[in-house]
Amino acid sequence: MTTPLLEIRQLYKSYQKAQGIFGRKTIQALSDISFSLYPGQTLAIVGETGSGKSTLAKLLVGIEKPDSGEILLEGQAVTISDYKKYNHVIRYIFQDPARSLNPHQKVGQMLDDVLRYSTQLNEEQRQDKIHQTLQQLGLMEEHADYYPHMFSGGQLQRVALARALIMDPKLLILDEALTALDPSLRAQIVNLLLELQKSTGLSYLLITNHLRLVRHISDHMLVLHQGKALDYGQTNEVFSNPQHDYSRKLIKSAQS
């Protein structure tokens, strides 16, 4: 049996929220969440606002610590202090990533910063890697000398992906990253992601409430509702035979 790239075991996370002047209320953001993601596969985490999706993403990238439970990467348990060691294995892309590009920095410089910070490559090796990554994303070597405003919307999305992928991660977390794009641009980027997955064996964790996208690109899906995992399984099976009322409604609303 292949070892999962990412395995989550019985993850719990709660928050304390002030209530009134002296009161406190415990919010159980995640309760008993377990799943596995295998190399070269896509797992979608689906749920409405407040279901716990962002909390899960924060735990996975080490911004926050779970109350209990385990996160295993390639079979090894990771704790919050290990994340620097793993930050090249897992990369994270959030909503509208193109907006987070520095408008005053050339794309080549931006990519070079990532490599200088996280690798021992010399200047020539870094230049090669930058050109190779731009090409892999359907861009050209010359684009290294462009500033963000010189790109079209689609190219900018590719630049944002280049920044996430230049370290050759094994897992890319896409947190509503494609939702804000217009449909034709989204289709373009989805095709690119699928091609990259085929050629590199990259895994995706797609966090979204866009059910059509889930159906199109994920192998497995997990429905989150109020911090609990409802349906979890192969995407086509969950779509054709959801076990919980909530999942049934969610899927139905996406089909109408």
Ligand SMILES: Nc1ncnc2c1ncn2[C@@H]1O[C@H](COP(=O)(O)OP(=O)(O)OP(=O)(O)O)[C@@H](O)[C@H]1O
């Ligand atoms: N720092 C925090 N302090 C208190 N409560 C929090 C905190 N972060 C999240 N929560 C609560 O935990 C629950 C899950 O929130 P979370 O942001 O993970 O949901 P979500 O599904 O990602 O929603 P959205 O799509 O709006 O980001 C919500 O009830 C939220 O109010």
